[in-house]
Amino acid sequence: MSAEGADLKKRRFLIAATSVVGAVGAGFAAVPFIASWQPSERAKALGAPEEADISKLEPGALMRVKWRGKVCWIVHRTEENLADLKTNTDILVDPNSEVDHQPAYCKNAFRSIKPEYLIAVGICTHLGCSPTYRPDVGAADLGGDVWKGGFFCPCHGSKFDLAGRVFKGVPAPTNLVIPPHMYLSDTQVVIGEDGGAA
Numbered sequence: 001m002s003a004e005g006a007d008l009k010k011r012r013f014l015i016a017a018t019s020v021v022g023a024v025g026a027g028f029a030a031v032p033f034i035a036s037w038q039p040s041e042r043a044k045a046l047g048a049p050e051e052a053d054i055s056k057l058e059p060g061a062l063m064r065v066k067w068r069g070k071v072c073w074i075v076h077r078t079e080e081n082l083a084d085l086k087t088n089t090d091i092l093v094d095p096n097s098e099v100d101h102q103p104a105y106c107k108n109a110f111r112s113i114k115p116e117y118l119i120a121v122g123i124c125t126h127l128g129c130s131p132t133y134r135p136d137v138g139a140a141d142l143g144g145d146v147w148k149g150g151f152f153c154p155c156h157g158s159k160f161d162l163a164g165r166v167f168k169g170v171p172a173p174t175n176l177v178i179p180p181h182m183y184l185s186d187t188q189v190v191i192g193e194d195g196g197a198a
């Protein structure tokens with residue numbers, strides 16, 4: 001795992017969280033924390049889950065976590081980002097995530113458990129290149145006003161928004177994949193395990 005400000009030697013088990021719940025933004029349901037966690041046998045067979053500390057991930061920033069040999073991104077979206085994700089959805093191929101590229105608990109407007117955090121596999125759904133994080137709203141080389149931040153794949157020009165939703169008219173056919181994940185606390189998330197919630 002590589003991550004800005006993340007502790008690389010985090011303990012595997014976390015015993016935490018009583019009955020606290022996190023308020024996750026206006027209009028969204030609170031997210032219960034998992035009181036304790038161990039990888040399920042199924043998850044271990046598929047590859048060890050990875051735990052990440054997101055306590056130092058500033059709004060607008062991205063960190064990377066390696067899970068099953070793939071780079072996954074965690075992006076801390078701003079309030080502006082969340083508002084932008086509700087606009088211009090007509091430029092997207094699959095704005096409502098009809099294609100099964102996310103766990104059921106992420107089939108929502110933000111493709112996430114907590115709206116402020118996007119967690120996605122950082123692999124282009126065209127031919128597998130690694131898209132570049134481009135949070136710069138209005139970037140002239142990415143369409144100007146229609147670009148509200150997202151990911152650009154340099155291989156063949158595919159574009160994805162900050163929910164990993166693919167733009168129309170690019171080679172990538174589908175949205176980026178959202179991996180199974182769950183929150184252990186406000187600042188700890190594990191990728192590759194969801195306690196069977198999927």
Ligand code: FES
Nearest residue numbers: 124126127153156
């Ligand atoms: S691999 Fe990303 S656009 Fe082709």
